[in-house]
Amino acid sequence: MTHFVSHLEGAIDGTRLEFGRIYNLHAGKPIVVRYDLAAVRKVVTPTDIATRPPTLWRYRELLPLPLDVEPVTLGEGMTPLLKCDRLGGELGLPNLFVKDESQLPTGSFKSRGMTAAVSMAKWLGVKRVALPTAGNAGGGAAAYAARAGLECFVFMPQDTPVVSHFEPHLYGAKAFRVNGLINDCGKIVKDGTEPMGWFDLSTLKEPYRLEGKKTMGLELAEQFGWKLPDVILYPTGGGTGLIGMWKAFQELRELGWLKSDKMPRLISCQAEGCAPIVTAFDKGERFAELFPNAATAASGLRVPVAVADFLILDAIRASGGTAVAGAETAIAPWMKRASSREGISICPETAVCFDVLEKLIVNGDVKPSETVVVFNTGAATKYLEALPAELPLLEKERIDWDKIGA
Numbered sequence: 001m002t003h004f005v006s007h008l009e010g011a012i013d014g015t016r017l018e019f020g021r022i023y024n025l026h027a028g029k030p031i032v033v034r035y036d037l038a039a040v041r042k043v044v045t046p047t048d049i050a051t052r053p054p055t056l057w058r059y060r061e062l063l064p065l066p067l068d069v070e071p072v073t074l075g076e077g078m079t080p081l082l083k084c085d086r087l088g089g090e091l092g093l094p095n096l097f098v099k100d101e102s103q104l105p106t107g108s109f110k111s112r113g114m115t116a117a118v119s120m121a122k123w124l125g126v127k128r129v130a131l132p133t134a135g136n137a138g139g140g141a142a143a144y145a146a147r148a149g150l151e152c153f154v155f156m157p158q159d160t161p162v163v164s165h166f167e168p169h170l171y172g173a174k175a176f177r178v179n180g181l182i183n184d185c186g187k188i189v190k191d192g193t194e195p196m197g198w199f200d201l202s203t204l205k206e207p208y209r210l211e212g213k214k215t216m217g218l219e220l221a222e223q224f225g226w227k228l229p230d231v232i233l234y235p236t237g238g239g240t241g242l243i244g245m246w247k248a249f250q251e252l253r254e255l256g257w258l259k260s261d262k263m264p265r266l267i268s269c270q271a272e273g274c275a276p277i278v279t280a281f282d283k284g285e286r287f288a289e290l291f292p293n294a295a296t297a298a299s300g301l302r303v304p305v306a307v308a309d310f311l312i313l314d315a316i317r318a319s320g321g322t323a324v325a326g327a328e329t330a331i332a333p334w335m336k337r338a339s340s341r342e343g344i345s346i347c348p349e350t351a352v353c354f355d356v357l358e359k360l361i362v363n364g365d366v367k368p369s370e371t372v373v374v375f376n377t378g379a380a381t382k383y384l385e386a387l388p389a390e391l392p393l394l395e396k397e398r399i400d401w402d403k404i405g406a
């Protein structure tokens with residue numbers, strides 16, 4: 001057997017779809033990959049996995065690309081799981097960890113999804129891909145498309161952080177700014193499918209980015225010795241990270257690889273300037289409404305409508321977690337505070353998670369005894385605008401040590 005995919009499945013109604021064909025949505029909703037986990041269990045164990053190179057492709061049997069096909073890879077993963085004693089001390093959390101995705105190619109967790117999706121697209125014969133982006137996905141897609149020799153078109157809101165303009169340009173994609181939000185960019189990609197003949201690589205509008213993101217959950221379990229933490233805080237935009245991790249935990253449970261079946265509580269963190277999932281969660285709804293006038297410095301979270309809203313909300317509820325909005329005014333201070341305490345390059349999206357974490361500690365929803373993981377989904381250095389650094393200029397002829405030491 002060259003792969004362990006049993007079938008693809010329409011997430012809204014369970015319709016079985018044949019693997020090996022090109023799909024976007026089914027009934028207007030995402031498609032997910034299902035595996036023959038009994039067959040996986042027979043051929044591989046956690047001990048085998050421990051001997052493999054430290055990239056996300058070590059979980060090969062739980063990824064859709066056939067085993068005899070070379071992935072399109074930049075050597076992504078595994079990312080470090082960093083214990084944060086200084087910050088944990090301040091917050092009263094002795095077991096606080098950051099899983100640092102900023103160290104991945106193109107500086108964000110998006111490369112996990114892109115290595116999987118671009119590998120699959122290439123294998124399925126796609127020659128041209130297009131996607132809307134809040135910033136990081138565009139750079140990631142462009143890099144992997146370059147690696148695969150595919151043509152790539154990227155559409156982003158006009159006020160996307162400037163490093164995200166540079167990246168797709170650098171990697172040879174055709175990149176455009178649009179006078180609208182990410183959903184407007186998504187419409188351009190959808191409308192262009194026919195005249196431009198490209199494959200729509202939008203978040204959760206094809207099945208495989210999710211599989212790449214899933215490896216965050218697989219890695220986390222492996223790094224904790226096949227146990228899971230009590231609480232995970234995850235910045236949520238389109239939701240692939242959160243849904244992917246939850247999928248990983250279910251697959252690991254079914255495989256019998258986890259030492260305990262206790263699942264972590266998933267805390268979906270959004271910025272108050274764009275919090276459609278938080279609003280739907282609070283109202284007890286399964287589908288979210290378009291968030292009006294979306295605006296936040298955490299640009300990756302500026303997703304006013306998510307095609308997989310129900311999957312995000314289902315996962316949060318099934319985990320016993322919650323969805324909370326962080327304050328806009330807390331973003332820059334938390335970027336600085338968390339980065340300067342731990343030396344980790346904390347992006348604005350993760351700064352939102354820290355604000356949410358502080359709230360949950362104060363109201364008793366997160367206890368000091370709990371093991372808490374915050375995902376740092378990208379590098380702060382990709383957001384020069386979020387925390388401008390105006391360095392004082394020294395005159396070399398007149399150095400004043402008192403001023404320097406102040």
Ligand SMILES: Cc1ncc(COP(=O)(O)O)c(C=O)c1O
Nearest residue numbers: 237238239240241300349377378
């Ligand atoms: C740094 C960062 N964090 C989080 C997100 C949200 O990701 P997801 O689509 O998995 O919810 C994004 C999306 O652009 C991002 O760039």
